[in-house]
Amino acid sequence: MVSMTTLSHGLSWVDLRFQDRDNVIAAALVESAGGVAIIDPGPTSCLEALELGLQARGIRWPDVRHLLLTHIHLDHAGASGTIVRAHPHIAVVVHQRGATHLVDPTKLLVSATRLYGDHMDRLWGEFAPVPADRLVVLAGGDRVQAGGRVFDVAYTPGHASHHVSYFDASSGVAFVGDTAGVAVNGGYVLPPTPPPDVDLELWAQSIDRILAWSPSTLFLTHFGPAMNVPSHCAELIEHLQQAANYVRASLSEPGDDDERGARFEEWLRQQLRQHMTDVRVQEYIVAAGFRYQWMGLARYWRKKLAV
Ligand SMILES: [Zn+2]
Numbered sequence: 001m002v003s004m005t006t007l008s009h010g011l012s013w014v015d016l017r018f019q020d021r022d023n024v025i026a027a028a029l030v031e032s033a034g035g036v037a038i039i040d041p042g043p044t045s046c047l048e049a050l051e052l053g054l055q056a057r058g059i060r061w062p063d064v065r066h067l068l069l070t071h072i073h074l075d076h077a078g079a080s081g082t083i084v085r086a087h088p089h090i091a092v093v094v095h096q097r098g099a100t101h102l103v104d105p106t107k108l109l110v111s112a113t114r115l116y117g118d119h120m121d122r123l124w125g126e127f128a129p130v131p132a133d134r135l136v137v138l139a140g141g142d143r144v145q146a147g148g149r150v151f152d153v154a155y156t157p158g159h160a161s162h163h164v165s166y167f168d169a170s171s172g173v174a175f176v177g178d179t180a181g182v183a184v185n186g187g188y189v190l191p192p193t194p195p196p197d198v199d200l201e202l203w204a205q206s207i208d209r210i211l212a213w214s215p216s217t218l219f220l221t222h223f224g225p226a227m228n229v230p231s232h233c234a235e236l237i238e239h240l241q242q243a244a245n246y247v248r249a250s251l252s253e254p255g256d257d258d259e260r261g262a263r264f265e266e267w268l269r270q271q272l273r274q275h276m277t278d279v280r281v282q283e284y285i286v287a288a289g290f291r292y293q294w295m296g297l298a299r300y301w302r303k304k305l306a307v
Contacts, residue, residue: 032148
């Protein structure tokens with residue numbers, strides 16, 4: 001079954017049913033008579049669900065002109081190379097720091113395999129390279145024309161060093177990838193903090209940059225629209241600080257990193273459980289990987305404090 005939701009005129013999103021679950025990964029579709037753009041097409045393991053979503057809107061691949069990537073993590077951009085190989089007319093829009101890894105994903109895959117091990121293929125499927133001549137490379141501060149509208153681009157690192165966000169002034173929607181966190185149905189806002197790029201200071205600046213657009217809606221990959229933008233962002237920063245403080249304190253606790261990570265996971269699960277059902281907590285876990293949350297923040301502190 002395809003789950004399509006309309007955001008505003010010409011803007012919709014499809015639940016990619018990641019690992020047969022609802023509410024984990026959403027891809028946004030931007031439609032116009034002049035062509036279609038997909039914002040974060042998701043991993044190759046979800047390509048069939050994406051295609052069902054396109055069909056449900058009456059979109060064919062020849063109509064799709066652009067993939068706009070917020071960043072190149074596998075859950076957002078994994079299918080890009082596979083899509084472009086089959087449909088070479090499609091251009092892929094990405095920040096300059098992510099571009100080289102799309103052309104040659106070797107390093108990216110080595111670092112992802114360190115996290116996901118034997119589960120790489122089951123979780124993500126193929127990560128095919130994108131030919132360099134299919135890329136539109138961004139620096140931040142650019143404007144991109146796609147899907148019949150003009151998007152303002154902001155460089156928004158913090159979650160990933162090559163993260164950008166896209167703002168469509170005509171609808172007031174900002175497509176923010178993971179910079180504004182994970183929030184299912186406008187609920188609890190969880191900052192996803194996987195290794196290796198997490199940076200609290202840059203993240204806070206990126207949130208300010210997004211707020212400067214005064215968007216009416218944030219579109220989150222995990223999962224869907226968030227409407228109360230200022231309070232959403234305040235909650236993100238608050239929870240980021242809480243998690244960071246917890247991880248910082250955990251570094252001087254007894255035990256090894258596995259034990260520290262496990263304790264963090266349990267702490268975070270309890271935080272979320274106060275706000276939602278177990279089923280919903282599970283959606284957050286699949287989207288954000290709680291153990292990786294600890295690893296990303298521990299890496300940030302160890303670099304910063306040199307401990
Ligand atoms: Zn993500």
